[in-house]
Amino acid sequence: MGKQVLYIEMDNCIGCRSCLAACTQCGGHDNRNRNYVLDVDPFISRQTIPLMCLHCVNPACARSCPAQAIQIADTGAVLSALVEKCIGCQNCTIACPYGIPKFDEEQNLMYKCDLCYDRTKEGIPPMCASVCPTNTLQWIEEAELEEKRAQIPLANGKWTASHDPDVLEGETNVKISLPGILQGKQKLF
Amino acid sequence: MPKDKFLKVIENKIHPNEKLVSTHCCYCGMQCGMNLRVDTTTNKIIGVEPRYDFPVNLGKMCPKGVTAYQQVNHPDRIQLPLIRTDASLKGTAEGFREASWEEALDLIVSKFKELQHNYGKDTLSVYSGVSMTNEKCYLTGKFARVALQTRYIDYNGRFCMSSAAAGLNRSLGIDRGSTIPWTDIHQTDCLFLAGSNAAECHPTSMFRIWEVQNRGGYLIVADPRETPLARRADIHLDLRPGTDLALANGIVHLLIKNGHIDEDFIRNHTNGFEETKEVVATFTPEYVSEITGVSVEKIVRTADIFGRAPDAIVMFCRGVEQQSKGTDNVSAYTNMSLVTGKIGRPKSGVATLTGQGNGQGGREHGQKADQLPGYRKLDNPEHVREIACAWGISAEEMPQKGVSAYEMFQLMKDKTIRSLYLLCSNPVVSAPNLNHVRESLKSLDFMVCCDFYLSESAEYADVVLPVTTWAEDDGTTTNLEGRIIRHRQAQDWFAESKPDWWIQIEIAKRMGRGQFFTHLKSPQDIFNEIRQVSKGGVADYYGVTYEKIDQNNGVFWPCREEGDEGQPHLFLDKKFYHPDGKAKICALPYRPPAEEPDEEYPLRLTTGRVVFHYLSGNQTRRIPFLTDMYPDPLLEVHPKTATRYGIEHDELVTLKTRRGEAQYRVKVIEAIREDTVFVPYHWGKAQSINLLTNPALDPYSKMPEFKACAAKIIKHKHGGVRHG
Numbered sequence: 033m034g035k036q037v038l039y040i041e042m043d044n045c046i047g048c049r050s051c052l053a054a055c056t057q058c059g060g061h062d063n064r065n066r067n068y069v070l071d072v073d074p075f076i077s078r079q080t081i082p083l084m085c086l087h088c089v090n091p092a093c094a095r096s097c098p099a100q101a102i103q104i105a106d107t108g109a110v111l112s113a114l115v116e117k118c119i120g121c122q123n124c125t126i127a128c129p130y131g132i133p134k135f136d137e138e139q140n141l142m143y144k145c146d147l148c149y150d151r152t153k154e155g156i157p158p159m160c161a162s163v164c165p166t167n168t169l170q171w172i173e174e175a176e177l178e179e180k181r182a183q184i185p186l187a188n189g190k191w192t193a194s195h196d197p198d199v200l201e202g203e204t205n206v207k208i209s210l211p212g213i214l215q216g217k218q219k220l221f
Numbered sequence: 222m223p224k225d226k227f228l229k230v231i232e233n234k235i236h237p238n239e240k241l242v243s244t245h246c247c248y249c250g251m252q253c254g255m256n257l258r259v260d261t262t263t264n265k266i267i268g269v270e271p272r273y274d275f276p277v278n279l280g281k282m283c284p285k286g287v288t289a290y291q292q293v294n295h296p297d298r299i300q301l302p303l304i305r306t307d308a309s310l311k312g313t314a315e316g317f318r319e320a321s322w323e324e325a326l327d328l329i330v331s332k333f334k335e336l337q338h339n340y341g342k343d344t345l346s347v348y349s350g351v352s353m354t355n356e357k358c359y360l361t362g363k364f365a366r367v368a369l370q371t372r373y374i375d376y377n378g379r380f381c382m383s384s385a386a387a388g389l390n391r392s393l394g395i396d397r398g399s400t401i402p403w404t405d406i407h408q409t410d411c412l413f414l415a416g417s418n419a420a421e422c423h424p425t426s427m428f429r430i431w432e433v434q435n436r437g438g439y440l441i442v443a444d445p446r447e448t449p450l451a452r453r454a455d456i457h458l459d460l461r462p463g464t465d466l467a468l469a470n471g472i473v474h475l476l477i478k479n480g481h482i483d484e485d486f487i488r489n490h491t492n493g494f495e496e497t498k499e500v501v502a503t504f505t506p507e508y509v510s511e512i513t514g515v516s517v518e519k520i521v522r523t524a525d526i527f528g529r530a531p532d533a534i535v536m537f538c539r540g541v542e543q544q545s546k547g548t549d550n551v552s553a554y555t556n557m558s559l560v561t562g563k564i565g566r567p568k569s570g571v572a573t574l575t576g577q578g579n580g581q582g583g584r585e586h587g588q589k590a591d592q593l594p595g596y597r598k599l600d601n602p603e604h605v606r607e608i609a610c611a612w613g614i615s616a617e618e619m620p621q622k623g624v625s626a627y628e629m630f631q632l633m634k635d636k637t638i639r640s641l642y643l644l645c646s647n648p649v650v651s652a653p654n655l656n657h658v659r660e661s662l663k664s665l666d667f668m669v670c671c672d673f674y675l676s677e678s679a680e681y682a683d684v685v686l687p688v689t690t691w692a693e694d695d696g697t698t699t700n701l702e703g704r705i706i707r708h709r710q711a712q713d714w715f716a717e718s719k720p721d722w723w724i725q726i727e728i729a730k731r732m733g734r735g736q737f738f739t740h741l742k743s744p745q746d747i748f749n750e751i752r753q754v755s756k757g758g759v760a761d762y763y764g765v766t767y768e769k770i771d772q773n774n775g776v777f778w779p780c781r782e783e784g785d786e787g788q789p790h791l792f793l794d795k796k797f798y799h800p801d802g803k804a805k806i807c808a809l810p811y812r813p814p815a816e817e818p819d820e821e822y823p824l825r826l827t828t829g830r831v832v833f834h835y836l837s838g839n840q841t842r843r844i845p846f847l848t849d850m851y852p853d854p855l856l857e858v859h860p861k862t863a864t865r866y867g868i869e870h871d872e873l874v875t876l877k878t879r880r881g882e883a884q885y886r887v888k889v890i891e892a893i894r895e896d897t898v899f900v901p902y903h904w905g906k907a908q909s910i911n912l913l914t915n916p917a918l919d920p921y922s923k924m925p926e927f928k929a930c931a932a933k934i935i936k937h938k939h940g941g942v943r944h945g
Binding site: 048056057059075078079115150151155157158166218220 | 227231234235236268269271278280281282283284286287288299408421424425426427428430431434435436437439440447449450452453470529530533616832833850860870889890891892910
């Protein structure tokens with residue numbers, strides 16, 4: 033099995049929050065979700081989008097951590113702060129451009145998505161992507177990602193928001209396709 | 222695509238000292254596969270894991286499914302039978318004391334006998350549900366007719382699936398909710414969904430539905446609201462609630478006019494085309510547009526795409542069925558498949574999205590007022606003889622046909638019915654016109670309610686019996702495809718609770734009718750009786766065994782012999798289930814909803830669900846994650862309508878119809894028609910939208926018109942906007 037990545041197809045999201053519910057079921061998450069879903073414009077439409085940690089290749093949360101409490105796993109997963117190292121300064125929560133790390137006041141500890149490292153290191157999809165009923169969150173092999181890239185190119189030759197090094201944190205391990213990817217889709221008949 | 226290797230890793234490394242029990246979700250008709258995590262030291266269910274080997278959902282789950290296990294050991298579970306000590310407190314959670322099973326059962330039987338002695342056998346009634354296993358559904362029908370010997374039994378499927386059943390029976394001669402397996406859906410070229418908010422009601426269908434578009438196929442959605450499904454559709458037919466019949470006739474009109482019909486199929490395999498052609502002739506796009514409010518262009522484009530599609534599937538759900546012409550709507554949409562011949566082959570057909578977990582199986586085994594197991598009819602003497610013989614009673618002993626669910630409440634009010642045995646349902650939330658229903662329950666001499674929580678309906682009971690949840694008993698259900706699957710017991714019966722089948726057999730014994738029941742000692746015994754009794758019926762389960770279900774991950778009925786693998790696709794031989802083997806294309810004149818908006822009530826109220834709750838909310842409102850996500854019902858209003866009434870987002874207003882009123886917070890959103898408002902129905906007491914809904918019944922299915930009635934908004938003097 034080749035390397036697998038989390039791939040997000042924004043347009044598919046129906047706002048069911050299964051990913052949140054599933055996240056609470058992961059080991060050690062203490063019934064707290066570490067991913068989020070946003071209503072894009074609740075007065076107008078029911079369009080929602082998931083807000084997941086993108087597991088940046090060069091993550092701002094880790095860069096900003098004075099205690100080196102945020103480790104990056106060999107799979108590319110950016111892990112939750114190590115309990116023994118985290119000093120509770122919350123630099124990471126400020127640094128992250130996506131608002132992912134959250135702070136637990138009681139434990140004086142940051143917590144964030146670790147891409148279900150205990151699962152993904154064994155080849156099992158992360159809980160959020162496992163349950164996502166709409167295929168908004170997909171756990172796919174890189175070859176499959178290349179196929180998708182070939183199928184749905186944008187007019188400017190790009191196709192993901194997270195691939196372009198100029199955008200926000202640059203390259204991320206999680207890939208996103210923007211809403212509207214079906215606009216250029218060739219119909220069957 | 223079985224991926225059991227994952228489960229070994231999960232079990233051994235991620236969750237040591239636990240076992241995984243492969244079973245299915247308890248909620249909607251998808252019956253998604255899931256694994257329950259069971260602590261092997263305490264033998265308690267403590268969590269959930271995806272189950273990848275069940276082909277319908279492939280590991281996917283909705284938020285209800287993910288948290289479903291939390292209801293099993295919930296602190297609200299009833300531990301012991303409850304007996305009412307203060308009748309004046311009926312309708313509240315107060316005035317009960319705990320009792321032993323012996324005492325509760327003795328009281329029930331003595332009351333039943335006394336009432337039957339004074340007022341006749343039919344003074345008792347049974348009102349059941351279809352969120353329970355086939356075994357329980359079947360036994361409930363037998364319990365009512367053989368143990369209690371009453372004609373009055375009906376079930377909450379009357380509010381859920383009965384129009385689909387009646388419509389499919391009339392058109393196709395068989396009521397299996399889907400003519401294709403769900404694994405065909407993503408392979409079709411055009412998916413037409415009417416009155417289905419599948420994204421919220423059947424979310425695990427969505428990855429297949431989106432796949433149709435990903436492959437370049439078309440998605441067409443008919444819905445008064447721009448639901449998450451309609452948001453992305455190629456065409457959103459934003460029709461007025463209650464006007465589906467005109468829309469369907471209009472599409473069939475254009476299919477015929479444009480030559481998009483299959484003449485060979487119509488000639489060889491259908492009846493009724495000429496009459497239908499005559500009726501739909503007047504349904505021009507302009508006329509249909511006038512009735513439905515959908516633009517002419519959209520109607521024309523829909524018919525063109527559907528007509529040209531090599532394969533197409535028509536799907537419908539409660540939006541179409543919960544109308545006083547729901548049966549006609551179902552047949553009218555089925556006409557689209559029949560005139561184009563897009564049925565009876567893979568990737569083409571019709572399907573209804575089943576709301577309740579066992580909405581399919583529950584209507585096959587004789588819980589309906591007019592029906593006996595295997596879809597046999599009570600007004601057919603031959604059918605009555607067959608079942609009476611199988612049950613060991615004489616045909617003369619078989620009670621007559623009863624009345625439908627809503628009609629039973631009327632009989633309670635006039636004292637024809639004096640006692641109710643209620644199980645697996647919460648009608649004081651889910652029935653229409655609730656003020657009337659609540660009065661009816663109050664007027665009963667004696668009421669028994671079986672539930673695992675003290676539901677709003679249980680609060681009206683004289684005796685409440687604690688029953689097991691879905692995860693504490695074995696059994697089968699039949700999902701929305703017609704696939705019979707296994708639910709497995711994952712933990713012991715909670716506290717003193719008992720399964721419904723155990724309770725019914727105990728009552729039967731005490732009623733002096735034990736000889737018809739005592740051979741049934743387990744769910745599998747009951748299933749084997751279903752197999753025997755359904756043999757030769759339309760819903761034939763004879764060839765289905767627990768072992769075959771395990772081997773094949775479910776078996777589709779009809780399955781007539783032990784060597785039969787079942788039928789995922791219906792009508793592959795182009796033989797429909799009417800006596801002449803032909804389907805019926807139905808000529809259906811349009812009629813408007815039973816209640817149209819007028820000056821006093823200028824809006825159309827429609828109701829439905831949200832993704833976080835199930836049916837009356839008795840289960841899901843107790844799950845913290847789900848209540849956090851959607852705590853109270855909201856009244857969806859278009860911004861222009863809100864401006865007209867001078868109301869703001871989040872303002873508390875009163876919504877009123879001719880039957881009642883209730884207060885809701887306003888949710889302003891453009892994704893709804895200006896002439897329509899929407900409220901979800903999962904809440905009880907003063908928040909129940911069914912205080913307002915119209916009980917006008919469909920003449921064939923007796924299903925009430927939940928989806929369309931006239932309403933008005935009353936602004937409160939002091940606004941009551943909640944900020945922050």
